[in-house]
Amino acid sequence: MKTRYRGTVPLRLRKALTLLSVIGGGLLAAVGLELFLMPHRLLPGGVAGLSALLSHLTEMRLGLFLFLFNLPFILMSRRQINLRFALYTMLGLICLTAGSLALHHFPAATSEPLPAAIAGGLCLGFGLGITVRFGGIYSAGGRQGVRLLSGSPPQSAEIMIMLFNCVILLSGGALFGWDQAMYSIIAYLLAFEALRFSLRDLSLSRAVWITSSNCEEIRTKLLQTLEREVRIIKSGGPEGQSGILFCLASKLEEEVLTSIVHDYDKDGQIVINTVRPGRTSALFRHTPPG
Structure with missing residues (x-):
């Protein structure tokens, strides 16, 4: 999904x-x-x-x-x-x-x-x-x-x-x-x-890919708020090119995460996939969806 x-x-x-x-x-x-x-x-x-x-x-x-x-x-x-x-x-x-x-x-x-x-x-x-x-x-x-x-x-x-x-x-x-x-x-x-x-599906982890030109600021805020690892998959370019962040979030955290991203980047894009049990570790090696 x-x-x-x-x-x-x-x-x-x-x-x-x-x-x-x-x-x-x-x-x-x-x-x-x-x-x-x-x-x-x-x-x-x-x-x-x-x-x-x-x-x-x-x-x-x-x-x-x-x-x-x-x-x-x-x-x-x-x-x-x-x-x-x-x-x-x-x-x-x-x-x-x-x-x-x-x-x-x-x-x-x-x-x-x-x-x-x-x-x-x-x-x-x-x-x-x-x-x-x-x-x-x-x-x-x-x-x-x-x-x-x-x-x-x-x-x-x-x-x-x-x-x-x-x-x-x-x-x-x-x-x-x-x-x-x-x-x-x-x-x-x-x-x-x-x-x-x-709340039957709210505890399931969701894989979140964030495309933004303010990756470092968003990453810092997410670390402070959600208290979890946020990885930079692709760094932004020197002239404002967009980078890509990856993290895991629950359904209850989606609104908070979305609000943070849009506070720092109004044009930021977020892709969220539901994680199947047992596949969490593989997501950190997964390439972001196109």
């Missing part, structure tokens, strides 16, 4: 789709939390589960905890992403928070905990997945999250995330009953699988 990017002005339809998807994903996640999970004291794990647990214990609004706990991650990731993607991230968080506050007084969509766990977990997982997929949010834990969702061996931070989720689910069982803990586990697993399905 090959994708080509030319020019600097994105399509208006693409921008509108991105905004609507980020907003819709945040609201769908809020529906899953407030109309299905919260009324039955079900905890989906993660930051949402911690927020729900504290909301039940303190009787404060869920939306307040969601905003307070997610905001630090956005601020910490600000150095890794440009302003546009930081705004998308903040928009998704605001929609999730506002949707949660607006739906707080609505009655539960179902009186049975099992349907609530199923529907709530799916709404939460798909809502977060849509927001991540269309908003281009690749930082704030995105790299490790996508690695975990893709089935890669867990690393230290990912093990900590698993332990964190176990503590939340066990705390919910001790406080609200082990029947609720069982339904919480169902909601958590469904949310995880829905998120995995939404």
Whole structure:
């Protein structure tokens, strides 16, 4: 599969789709939390589960905890992403928070905990997945999250995330009953699988060839932002002739990479090919596509 990017002005339809998807994903996640999970004291794990647990214990609004706990991650990731993607991230968080506050007084969509766990977990997982997929949010834990969702061996931070989720689910069982803990586990697993399905191809590496007259500047910025090797396949000429760069990037990093290239070269061209498993090393010996 090959994708080509030319020019600097994105399509208006693409921008509108991105905004609507980020907003819709945040609201769908809020529906899953407030109309299905919260009324039955079900905890989906993660930051949402911690927020729900504290909301039940303190009787404060869920939306307040969601905003307070997610905001630090956005601020910490600000150095890794440009302003546009930081705004998308903040928009998704605001929609999730506002949707949660607006739906707080609505009655539960179902009186049975099992349907609530199923529907709530799916709404939460798909809502977060849509927001991540269309908003281009690749930082704030995105790299490790996508690695975990893709089935890669867990690393230290990912093990900590698993332990964190176990503590939340066990705390919910001790406080609200082990029947609720069982339904919480169902909601958590469904949310995880829905998120995995939404991001199913985002963790695949993509071979990226960049043709530009500002190769060195783009290479330096990509090294700083994506923190990965970027090779110069062909150096640019002394009179502004274009050179060629090569690197690997995930689907979540495509928008960031494209934005960086076009910031330094409005006429830069990008060719992206999906990498099949086991062929990554061969790409470094591959000639760029014509």
